[in-house]
Amino acid sequence: xLEYTWSPATGSDVNDIVAMAQQHFESEIDExxxxxxxxxARNITFAVVSQFYMPATTLVSVARDTTGKLVSYTWAKTGxxxxxxxxxxxxxxxxxxxxTLSTRDRLRLLIDQLSIWEQFAINTGTQIICSTTVRKEQDxxxxxxxxxxxxxxxxxxYKRLP
Numbered sequence: 001x002l003e004y005t006w007s008p009a010t011g012s013d014v015n016d017i018v019a020m021a022q023q024h025f026e027s028e029i030d031e032x033x034x035x036x037x038x039x040x041a042r043n044i045t046f047a048v049v050s051q052f053y054m055p056a057t058t059l060v061s062v063a064r065d066t067t068g069k070l071v072s073y074t075w076a077k078t079g080x081x082x083x084x085x086x087x088x089x090x091x092x093x094x095x096x097x098x099x100t101l102s103t104r105d106r107l108r109l110l111i112d113q114l115s116i117w118e119q120f121a122i123n124t125g126t127q128i129i130c131s132t133t134v135r136k137e138q139d140x141x142x143x144x145x146x147x148x149x150x151x152x153x154x155x156x157x158y159k160r161l162p
Contacts, residue, residue, distance in 0.1 A: 002105040004071050006112060009048050009060035016070040017044050017062070017096075024099045028135050047075055047093075056124045059090075061116055063109055072097040072109040076117055078126050090121050092131040095141075110141070114148050121161055129159045 009017070018041045050058040057079055063072040075094040082089060095113050097106045121129050133141055133155050145157035 002065060002071065002101060002108070004063045004065045004109070006061050006063045006116065008051060009044075009062045009073065011045065011048055013060075013062050013070070013073070014041055014044050014048065017073050020070055020073065020096055020098065021094070025096060025135075032134075044075070047077070050077075059116070059120045061113075063112070070098070071101060071105075072113070074113045074116060076120065076129075078121070078124050080130070087128055088126045089128040089130055090117065090124070090126045092117060092129065095131065095133075107144070110144055111148075114145070118159070118161065127161055129161070131157045 018037050021040055022035070022037055044060065047058050047060045051060050057077060059074070059076045061074050062070055065071050073094065073096055074092065076090050076092045078088065078090045080089040080091045081087070095110065097109045099106070101109075117129050117131070120126075129150075131145060131150070135141065138155055142152045142155070142157055145159075146152050148159075150157035150159045
């Protein structure tokens with residue numbers, strides 16, 4: 001079983017995050033968007049800086065194995081609102097895992113992410129978590145959300161916290 005540790009991302013994680021996104025997920029969006037590693041690196045860097053200076057606004061967490069290899073990361077931001085409500089919402093921007101890992105390890109990392117999001121939302125007083133996916137193969141990801149109390153609607157999963 002994979003051993004790993006989650007921690008807040010720092011600037012030194014940005015290149016590994018971009019490499020993972022490029023290796024495992026670029027093909028999921030390249031028919032719609034033009035992948036731009038410079039834009040992703042810039043946006044992740046801004047998120048890491050926001051997490052440091054305005055910790056209640058942004059979450060960027062990385063999981064590294066015992067060798068220091070990046071095996072997963074997640075990025076979310078608070079302060080979002082749906083157009084039809086003033087309820088505070090957290091949007092999950094990224095939920096990536098190393099796709100070369102076993103299904104069991106990938107599942108564990110995603111379950112960790114669900115827990116990390118919920119704890120961050122509670123800590124920041126955020127009422128709703130919104131997680132979406134653009135992946136073509138999304139059924140398992142969305143079933144996992146449903147198992148953990150999310151209301152799945154299309155490729156969106158919402159969870160209202162007490």
